[in-house]
Amino acid sequence: MLRSLAHxxxxxxxxxxxxxxxxxxxTTMAGLLGTGLADTTIGDDKSFLTQFPIILGGWVVxxxxxxxxxxxxxxxxxxxxxxAGLRLVGAxxxxxxxxxxxxxLTVAAIAAVPGLAAGMLMGGxxxxxxxxAGLTEPGTVYAPGIVLPVIAAVLVLAVSVVAxxxxxxxxxxxxxVADPEPAAPTGRGRNRPRRIAAALLLVAGLGSSSAxxxxxxxxxxxxxxxxxxxxxxxxxLCALAPELLLLANRLARSGSNASAHVARINVTVVPxxxxxxxxxxxxxxxxxxxxxxxxxxxxxxxxPGGDAQLLAAINYLVVxxxxxxxxxxxxxxLMASIAQRRAEFATMSxxxxxxxxxxxxxxxxxxxxxAASVVAGTLGAMACVVPFAxxxxxxxxAAFAPLPYALAIVAGAAIALVVATxxxxxxxxxx
Amino acid sequence: MSHPSHAAAPPVVRxxxxxxxxxxxxxxxxxxxxxxxxxxxxxxxxxxxxxxxxKTTLLHSAAGLQTPTSGMVELGGADLSTLDATRLTKLRxxxxxxxxxxxxxxxxxxxxxxxxxxxxxxxxxxxxxxxQALLDRVGLGARGEHRPHQLSGGQKQRVAxxxxxxxxxxxxxxxEPTGALDxxxxxxxxxxxxxxxxxxxxxxxxxxxxxxxxxxxxVLFLADGVIVDHLRRPSAPEVASRMATLVESxxxxxxxxxxx
Numbered sequence: 001m002l003r004s005l006a007h008x009x010x011x012x013x014x015x016x017x018x019x020x021x022x023x024x025x026x027t028t029m030a031g032l033l034g035t036g037l038a039d040t041t042i043g044d045d046k047s048f049l050t051q052f053p054i055i056l057g058g059w060v061v062x063x064x065x066x067x068x069x070x071x072x073x074x075x076x077x078x079x080x081x082x083x084a085g086l087r088l089v090g091a092x093x094x095x096x097x098x099x100x101x102x103x104x105l106t107v108a109a110i111a112a113v114p115g116l117a118a119g120m121l122m123g124g125x126x127x128x129x130x131x132x133a134g135l136t137e138p139g140t141v142y143a144p145g146i147v148l149p150v151i152a153a154v155l156v157l158a159v160s161v162v163a164x165x166x167x168x169x170x171x172x173x174x175x176x177v178a179d180p181e182p183a184a185p186t187g188r189g190r191n192r193p194r195r196i197a198a199a200l201l202l203v204a205g206l207g208s209s210s211a212x213x214x215x216x217x218x219x220x221x222x223x224x225x226x227x228x229x230x231x232x233x234x235x236x237l238c239a240l241a242p243e244l245l246l247l248a249n250r251l252a253r254s255g256s257n258a259s260a261h262v263a264r265i266n267v268t269v270v271p272x273x274x275x276x277x278x279x280x281x282x283x284x285x286x287x288x289x290x291x292x293x294x295x296x297x298x299x300x301x302x303x304p305g306g307d308a309q310l311l312a313a314i315n316y317l318v319v320x321x322x323x324x325x326x327x328x329x330x331x332x333x334l335m336a337s338i339a340q341r342r343a344e345f346a347t348m349s350x351x352x353x354x355x356x357x358x359x360x361x362x363x364x365x366x367x368x369x370x371a372a373s374v375v376a377g378t379l380g381a382m383a384c385v386v387p388f389a390x391x392x393x394x395x396x397x398a399a400f401a402p403l404p405y406a407l408a409i410v411a412g413a414a415i416a417l418v419v420a421t422x423x424x425x426x427x428x429x430x431x
Numbered sequence: 432m433s434h435p436s437h438a439a440a441p442p443v444v445r446x447x448x449x450x451x452x453x454x455x456x457x458x459x460x461x462x463x464x465x466x467x468x469x470x471x472x473x474x475x476x477x478x479x480x481x482x483x484x485x486k487t488t489l490l491h492s493a494a495g496l497q498t499p500t501s502g503m504v505e506l507g508g509a510d511l512s513t514l515d516a517t518r519l520t521k522l523r524x525x526x527x528x529x530x531x532x533x534x535x536x537x538x539x540x541x542x543x544x545x546x547x548x549x550x551x552x553x554x555x556x557x558x559x560x561x562x563q564a565l566l567d568r569v570g571l572g573a574r575g576e577h578r579p580h581q582l583s584g585g586q587k588q589r590v591a592x593x594x595x596x597x598x599x600x601x602x603x604x605x606x607e608p609t610g611a612l613d614x615x616x617x618x619x620x621x622x623x624x625x626x627x628x629x630x631x632x633x634x635x636x637x638x639x640x641x642x643x644x645x646x647x648x649x650v651l652f653l654a655d656g657v658i659v660d661h662l663r664r665p666s667a668p669e670v671a672s673r674m675a676t677l678v679e680s681x682x683x684x685x686x687x688x689x690x691x
Binding site: 265266344351357 | 529531536540554578
């Protein structure tokens with residue numbers, strides 16, 4: 001197993017990083033939960049320090065699963081020949097899935113040890129910050145215990161195995177002699193469940209955010225309904241990544257040079273090459289911009305102190321944690337998907353494309369993906385925050401304050417462009 | 432060994448004292464050990480040799496795909512050693528065509544788009560009539576809108592031949608162009624290359640197949656990084672017989688080294 005991992009270092013590092021950060025986040029929440037349940041914890045802090053980590057921890061586990069499925073899927077797409085070889089010598093799809101689940105478990109287990117330690121330290125740090133902000137009583141001391149953090153780490157291991165199982169399902173079940181990179185458009189039948197799931201998520205998210213309109217401005221449910229709505233809408237838009245890409249490609253100004261010409265064809269014919277970028281960038285922009293914008297509305301409305309300040313702190317923490325996590329998943333997936341295009345870049349070079357031309361082609365595709373993601377992410381976030389702004393201030397205007405959107409868009413686009421340029425340049429040069 | 436041109440016209444490819452050394456785990460390996468070669472314009476040259484004799488290295492070095500350790504390669508009068516990567520790429524896309532065993536077509540592009548790509552990369556507009564004429568010439572006039580996965584191996588290779596010709600190159604380099612094809616498709620592709628050579632196209636082809644080599648004007652035999660023999664107007668049995676001798680002596684040499 002370890003020898004196999006050594007041969008696929010890129011994929012292992014990507015999965016390992018996601019598992020590490022995931023373990024840190026979930027263990028942090030477990031540490032806080034442990035403190036909430038501890039006898040030494042003072043009165044009101046008990047309920048806060050149990051509810052907050054359970055809600056946030058639940059979201060983090062869901063996001064880790066999502067990020068891990070995508071990371072494993074992208075990493076395995078670079079190993080189609082190996083999978084075909086295993087299937088040709090008689091491995092069943094289940095055996096192939098078990099092999100990759102085992103590999104991912106090994107990687108996640110290696111990442112879990114430092115992740116557990118870092119998470120326990122992080123929990124102490126977060127509690128310290130909360131104390132400093134006056135969110136907890138000064139008498140409450142950090143008491144994570146060992147059982148809950150270990151359970152959290154084991155939970156991430158289990159999530160990794162489930163993710164590897166799901167992420168490898170399609171490749172393991174394919175015919176071993178199927179074209180590793182068919183350029184044929186995906187069949188209509190396969191798109192349907194995805195589109196239905198996306199529609200359901202969007203309806204659920206927009207329904208949840210619209211329900212706020214009938215509530216009192218000071219009702220804590222306004223925040224509790226809008227926050228998850230932002231996430232649901234972002235995930236729903238992620239599921240529509242291929243459609244978003246095609247739309248952006250159709251609207252893009254068609255350049256006459258070869259790089260733009262080939263990029264345009266690539267995005268139209270093989271949108272899955274750019275799909276991981278769109279998936280994570282929509283999540284990043286949607287969740288960050290939505291939560292920051294919501295908080296902006298809240299800050300303008302609420303009186304300082306009390307629950308409002310507490311929720312503000314939680315929301316900012318959510319943005320920072322999820323933002324960091326999405327940025328890492330985005331980087332991982334973008335690097336892996338660029339590395340898989342080595343043979344294509346080599347062919348470009350053989351037919352006379354200079355390195356600069358090939359890089360321009362790649363960046364044009366990435367640019368289309370960024371445009372699709374930031375527009376979709378921004379519109380999704382705005383749609384969720386408008387009812388919240390109306391409920392809080394009586395007008396939708398506060399939902400359009402530009403700063404939260406600008407922050408999320410600039411950060412997300414910068415990460416995507418820098419990673420694509422650096423990884424693209426390296427792969428193109430060595431192709 | 433030199434193969435001077437038969438006419439006064441300068442050779443399309445001129446190679447002098449070409450050497451390529453790889454750093455292997457068990458010490459340096461000399462893939463090419465001083466090759467001299469002139470390829471006349473309009474000729475069809477086949478390069479043959481046992482595995483590891485250096486034929487693909489020679490093709491790659493002559494085509495500017497690989498930087499040799501020492502020696503000189505001139506392509507249409509341009510000394511390749513004086514060009515940086517970008518200028519080398521530009522020279523390749525304007526003056527050289529490639530046909531490879533693995534086809535190297537871009538999966539997302541149609542046959543027509545693949546054929547026109549070298550021109551587009553050079554900032555030129557493709558003339559649709561010329562593309563169609565080339566597709567007709569390789570027998571794929573009705574398949575221009577097909578993508579590679581919708582074509583057979585032989586058809587893909589014929590698209591690659593059309594792509595190699597779109598820029599009117601001075602020389603077409605073919606590396607085992609029939610290696611992945613069945614007998615019938617291979618014969619079609621070789622017949623096409625022969626017809627091109629008869630029309631004045633210079634072709635240099637690496638192959639291990641004596642039948643493929645018999646379509647050429649002359650065969651150069653490589654062994655251990657040097658040209659050891661050549662054969663004009665070759666027939667398949669003659670080529671096969673010389674190859675058998677070469678392989679036998681290569682095996683004998685390898686066994687001697689092992690015993691020593």
